[in-house]
Amino acid sequence: MGKIFTFSNQKGGVGKTTTAINLAAFVAKQGKKTLLVDFDPQGNTTSGFGVEKNQLEFNVYNLLMGECNEKQAIRSTMIENLFLIPSNIDLAAAEVDLVSVPFRESVLKRALSSIKEEYDYIFIDCPPSLGLITLNALVSADAVIIPIQSEFFALEGLSQLMNTIKIVKQRLNPTLYINGVILTMYDTRTTMSKQVTEELYKYFGDKIYTVPVPRNVKLVESPSFGVPIMLHAPHSNGALAYSALAKQFLTREEGEK
Numbered sequence: 001m002g003k004i005f006t007f008s009n010q011k012g013g014v015g016k017t018t019t020a021i022n023l024a025a026f027v028a029k030q031g032k033k034t035l036l037v038d039f040d041p042q043g044n045t046t047s048g049f050g051v052e053k054n055q056l057e058f059n060v061y062n063l064l065m066g067e068c069n070e071k072q073a074i075r076s077t078m079i080e081n082l083f084l085i086p087s088n089i090d091l092a093a094a095e096v097d098l099v100s101v102p103f104r105e106s107v108l109k110r111a112l113s114s115i116k117e118e119y120d121y122i123f124i125d126c127p128p129s130l131g132l133i134t135l136n137a138l139v140s141a142d143a144v145i146i147p148i149q150s151e152f153f154a155l156e157g158l159s160q161l162m163n164t165i166k167i168v169k170q171r172l173n174p175t176l177y178i179n180g181v182i183l184t185m186y187d188t189r190t191t192m193s194k195q196v197t198e199e200l201y202k203y204f205g206d207k208i209y210t211v212p213v214p215r216n217v218k219l220v221e222s223p224s225f226g227v228p229i230m231l232h233a234p235h236s237n238g239a240l241a242y243s244a245l246a247k248q249f250l251t252r253e254e255g256e257k
Contacts, residue, residue, distance in 0.1 A: 002116040003253065005123050005179060006039075006141040008165075011157050012128035014149040015184030017044045018219055020125035022238075023145075023182075025228035026246030028082035032120040035074065038087035039108070039137050040127040046086040049077050050226025053088040061090040063111050064136075065097065070115045078227065083119075095132050104132065105172060109140035121253075130164050138168045143179040148200065150186045150193040150212070155200075178207055179252065182245065186212035211244045 007020045020036060028034040038045035039060060043053035053059075058068040063085065073085045098104040112122060124137045138144065144165060148154045169176045181204050187193045201208055213219075216238035222229045229239045 002119045003121055003142045004112065004116065004140055005121065005143050005145050006126055006134075006137040007123065007145050007147060008126045008134060008138065008161065009146055009148065010128055010130045010134070010161055011149075011154060014128075014147050014154060015213065016128070016147045017048065017125050018223075019145075019147040019182055019184060019213070019242075020123055021045055021048045021223075022219075022229050022242040023246055023249065024121075024123045025079050025082055025230050026243050027121055027123075027249060028079050029230065029243075030246060030250060031081065032250070033081050033083075033118070035083045035085065035115070035119045035122045036077075037085045037112075037122065037124045039091070039124050039133060040087060041089050041092040041133075042127070043086065043088040043091075044223065045125045046084070046088065048223040048226065048228070049084055051075070051084070051086050053086060056086050056088060059090060060085050060087045061094055064091075064094055064107050070111065074115075078231065091133065098132055098136075105135050105139050108136040112140055130160065134164075135168065135172075138165065138176065139172045141173070141176060143177050145179050146181045147184050148181055149184050150196045152192060152196060155196060158203075178204075179249075181208045183208065183212035185215050187215050209245055209248055211241055211248060213238065213241045213245070216241075 007016050009016050024034050024036040046053045058072045062068040063073040074083050077084050126134045126137045214237050216236055218233035218236035219229055219238035222232035225232050233239055
């Protein structure tokens, strides 16, 4: 049975899109049929695969609005087993256009329901906000993955995200759970990274993935080449971290070693 995971954090610049792209790529490399949904109007996930986001025939907004079907919205990527539903600035209109739609918070869930079983995993990259777009992602998801930068300001607003997840769980998606927390942009040289990590462990405990993603120039570069890190710099520290994270993710979800 396919499972849906949303990458959520309303704070921008925490490596959320980088994590969605590269975790999806390495999970697909493990032989899992994976669909990555770019659910951010900025379309950075789309650009990260070298797709020209302003020349799309169909995107996730068209899917939400019923202007195309699931098959028309999905496209293949350069990674075997990895598929993409792209996005662009059109999606920003969804915050307004969905207001008058019945059960507006479940539009994405309905759109993905017919294809969920065709994939082992569906990953949704959310915008850095807690609006109607992110709400749709949380309602459609089985679980949440929270990328957090190991800096003080990353802790601010975390309670708001947790409260939103709690409300969604109570009112709209009772089976929603937190799969885990991924530490990003980790710098072992700074006391702040260690202190923030300690605070996060107090709050999340074993929900935290034990592999932190280090600050890595190659990770920053790879989107400009339009490929995941595994193709841009497969032996870099960033690639090694996401490879290990993918294996840990599958261990959590499937008990695989």
